[in-house]
Amino acid sequence: MKERNDTDWIVSIEDEGIGIDPEEQEQIFEVFQRGHSHSDGNGTGIGLALCERIIERHSGEIWVDSELDEGSTFSFILPAADT
Known part of the structure; x- marks a missing residue:
């Protein structure tokens, strides 16, 4: 889903996965931190950290x-370009 308010774009992506414990939600955006154990799924803990850095670089x-x-x-929010 995407929507635009006056100054920003907001994009949301939903999944039907295993979910993330609310106590671990902040750490998943840190490098090599995962929201689950290796036995629960694949992943290195780099992807969301990279996404966060790209999005923050674009304010x-x-x-x-x-x-x-x-x-x-x-979900992420990015400033809309002036047209």
Whole structure:
């Protein structure tokens, strides 16, 4: 889903995965930190950290809303270009 307010674009992506414990949601944006153990799924812990750095470099913000066993919604906001 994407939407635009007066000055920003907001994009959200939902999944139906294993979810992320609310206590671990901040750490998943740090390099080599994962929201689950290696036995629960693949991943190196680099992808979301890279996304956060790219979005912050463009004056944006990224966050996740999630509950265990209920999937996750990853959202980010970026300033809209002047036209």
